[in-house]
Amino acid sequence: MRYALPFTLLSFALVLSGQAFAADIDWSKVDAALGKTASVQGEIRRYGIPRSDLQVIVDGVTIKPALALGGWLAFEPMADGALVMGDLVLTEPEIEPVMMKLLENGIDVTALHNHLLRAIPPTYYMHVHGHGDPVAMAAAIRSALAESRTPFGPPAAPATQATQIELETGALDSAIGMKGKINGGVYQFSVPRKDPVTEDGMPIPPAMGTGTVINFQPTGGGKAAITGDFVITAGEVEPLIRTLRENGIEVTAIHSHMLNEQPRLFFVHFWANNDAPKLAKGLQAALEKIAVARS
Known part of the structure; x- marks a missing residue:
């Protein structure tokens, strides 16, 4: 007679098998396939492109x-x-060849949109999703990006931050309610959502793109250009965009990134160039x- 495992035992077994597989992944082969070195955040490997x-x-x-041209990939075991x-x-001419190559190699495209308005030249943002062997997926995405002018060269020596x-x-930290960090001449905040996000029952942490991102680029005289995206649920869309507009912050895009996440999420992009502390108060x-989430 065959017996079904209780759900809790089955879940525990899946967790253990997942941990075992994660330990078996040779991440150096993923690095080599992409021509990039990952930053590690818990079990997440994130690659900047x-x-x-x-x-x-x-x-x-x-x-x-x-500020707004930082492509990325994140792998979760x-x-x-x-x-x-x-x-x-x-760029616009790169969209079709990159998309076709992704689809030919089994990588899903889940969103295509702008972040900025009035950009010269215009730029577009293509969201990708895949599940399987990480080395094969890395090679497939690298092959697709070969259809673009995305720079891939030998890993650069670590720059002094x-x-x-x-x-x-200090004024920006106080207004936003957390401490930011300097990255590439930009002051950045990453704000996680309060409640967990899942896809097909699997946790999708902020490092996989489920946290609000706020970026400040100095433009002189205490001013900054700001952009990023708020990660929100359907009921939060209207209150958020009304508040941004009331504070002189332009809404430049509203869209999805994923297809099967819970809760359903929307991503609201924004732009302004004005007094930095004033903009920070509007963002707060x-x-x-x-x-x-509040610390």
């Missing part, structure tokens, strides 16, 4: 890659392989309209 080759200008501001999710930054930026970071007012 910035479009440092592009000079994009919005309203007279030359956009730093860390699973019981039968890995989950990959990411965001590829492309700047400790100063021409912004009143917007954060008050959504369910974010």
